[in-house]
Amino acid sequence: MEGAIRIYGLDQVSASDFLVPDNMEAAISVPVARGTATATLRFTLRFVPSEGALPVQSNSWVNDNGTIKFTFVGWTNAFGTSFTEPFKLGDVSGAPFFVQIAHRKIGDTLNHVTWYVFLGAQ
Numbered sequence: 739m740e741g742a743i744r745i746y747g748l749d750q751v752s753a754s755d756f757l758v759p760d761n762m763e764a765a766i767s768v769p770v771a772r773g774t775a776t777a778t779l780r781f782t783l784r785f786v787p788s789e790g791a792l793p794v795q796s797n798s799w800v801n802d803n804g805t806i807k808f809t810f811v812g813w814t815n816a817f818g819t820s821f822t823e824p825f826k827l828g829d830v831s832g833a834p835f836f837v838q839i840a841h842r843k844i845g846d847t848l849n850h851v852t853w854y855v856f857l858g859a860q
Contacts, residue, residue: 740842746824748836748856758787761846768855775831785841785849788812795819799827810841813849817841824856834858 743750751770758764761784769777788794788811795812806827813819824836838854 741769746836746856748824748858750854751857752853752855754851754853756851756853757844758783758785758849758851760787760849764851766853767818770830770835770855770857772831772833772857777830779830779835779855781837781853783810783839783851783853784808785810785813787814801828814843815841816843824854825860828859 752766752768754766756764766781766783768777768781775790782805785806786809788796789805795814797808797810797813799806799808801807818840819842820840821838824838826834826836828835834857836856836858838856840852840854842850844850
C-alpha cells in the first residue's frame with residue numbers, strides 16, 4: 739500500500755475492495771513485515787442469506803489451519819453494515835492484528851466488501 743494510514747492507534751497494512759456473490763468464498767492473503775519478521779495473514783469471507791422470514795444478522799469466524807474463515811449471515815443492508823471498530827483477531831510477527839469490514843448488499847445476491855487489516859504496536 740502506498741502512504742500510511744493510522745487510525746484507532748493502528749497502522750493500516752491492507753485494504754481490499756471486491757464484489758462477491760452470496761455463498762461464494764472470497765480468499766484474501768495479506769503479507770505482513772515487521773522488522774525482519776515476515777508472515778502472511780490468510781482470510782476467507784462468505785456471505786449467506788439468513789433463513790426464515792425476518793433477516794437475522796450475525797457473523798462468526800474460525801481459525802482453520804492458519805486461515806481465518808469468516809461467515810456473515812443475513813448482511814442485507816443496501817446502505818451499509820460494518821464492525822463498529824477494528825476487531826482484534828490475534829498476533830502476527832509480535833504485533834496484534836485487527837480487521838475491519840464495510841459491506842453493502844447490491845441487489846439480492848451480490849456483496850460489495852471493503853476489508854481492512856491493521857497492525858498494532860509491538
